[in-house]
Amino acid sequence: MSIFEYEKPPRTMEETGLTHSFLTDLTSKIMYEGGTMTPSSVSEVIRLPNIVCRQIILEMVSLGLIEAQGLETEDIKSEIRYTLTDAGRRRALQAMMVSRYIGPAPVTFESFCRQVKTQSIVNEEVRRDTLERALGHLVIPSGMMDQLGPAANSARSVLLYGEPGNGKTSIAEALKDTFQDTLFVPYAFIVGNQLIRFFDETLHERVDLPANAEKPDPRWVPCRRPVITSGGELTLDMLDLAFEMTSRFYEAPMHLKALGGVFVIDDFGRQVAKPQQFLNRWILPLEKGYDILSLHTGKKFKVPFDQLVVFSSNLRPEELGDGAALRRIYFKIHVPSPTREDYFKIFSAACEAQDIKFERGVVEAFYQREYEQAGVVTSGAHPNFLLHHVKAICRYHDKRMELTDDLLRISWKNVVKYKKNDAVDA
DSSP: OOBOOOOOOOSSTGGGTSOHHHHHHHHHHHHHHHOSBOHHHHHHHHTOOHHHHHHHHHHHHHTTSEEEEEESSSSTTSOEEEEEOHHHHHHHHHHHHHOOOOSSOOEEHHHHHHHHHHTOGGGSOOOHHHHHHHTTTSOOOTTSHHHHHHHHHHTSEEEEESSTTSSHHHHHHHGGGGOOOEEEEESEEEETTEEEEOOOTTTOOBOOOOTTSOOOOTTEEEEEOOEEEEOTTOOGGGGSOEEOTTTOOEEOOHHHHTTTSEEEETTTTOSSSOHHHHHHHHHHHHHHSEEEEEOTTSOEEEEEOOSEEEEEESSOGGGTOOHHHHTTOOEEEEOOOOOHHHHHHHHHHHHHHTTOOOOHHHHHHHHIIIIIITTBOOOTTHHHHHHHHHHHHHHHTTOOOOOOHHHHHHHHTTSOOOBGGGOOOO
């Protein structure tokens, strides 16, 4: 595991890269919400070292924005508590009219871009043994591993296509376990005096640094490389900055939060917008390595586009876009339906996971009748789906959990089936 170079904690207000006015406004809002606070309690919210918070506090005292309220405890070494004056409360309310953001101080845009470049995904190489461990819980068709490895190392774009239920999304999301590096994600960054919130607890996974590691600037969060998945709900406007009219600050779009990691577009082709429209939107980032975003003020700025983009689709490549757009997708990997033996492996693993005895003879007879004779395409999702129905039937009739042909026949009625003539071929 590698830990990339990172920003060291600032020791002065100037070293934060932010103006005194911005830091004063943000601290005023924090104290308006928090009430009487010490420099340490302000530091916990604003994510700046105590030494910097004390400088901000002293400046606010000199401006008549806050006043001392005595020691926090009877111990003479304890911190002094401060509260906003009437002038300070007016300053806080005025600052909230500009932006209601209350939280960690942002980093500068220049610092953000510099860190993204330092911890680029191209710096981490995926080896075959690592990939095999990450995908060990899946039944991967023979030969596909040698396609997936180079695609993961490319840090460009990949299309996984084939019939539904054969593990395309599982493969894409399992790539997370092939990456071991620790990167640093800012709580927020600032562009043209506009704040953009970046770190997302629901998408970024924190990690602990080694005990002997030097502490980073607390405005940065050590994380694993993210794997962020969007699905049929994805719209074109979700790829742009989202300006909150009430709170008056921006939320970074999903693909921006995936910087340094993997962005998976699942069910590609099922979104409201046509696939060609999405590919047109992505041509510049995929080709040039940067994206262009716009503020509501009209200001446009370039952001790094450093991530592995994985399109997962049930459609054939030629159904997704024209030749110019498809050229920007560097790897096109067909994920086939499982073979007979692979199907039995998947069924056996699903039985073990659900604590049901695997009956090979029962499954073989079922396979021959429902797939081979009926001309139905196999799916890696079928075994688990069937077993859930088998368990539901057994619970309803208060019967012992077991795998029988009769139970499979009943469960099979709930399966969406595809004939071989309709299959998505390589």
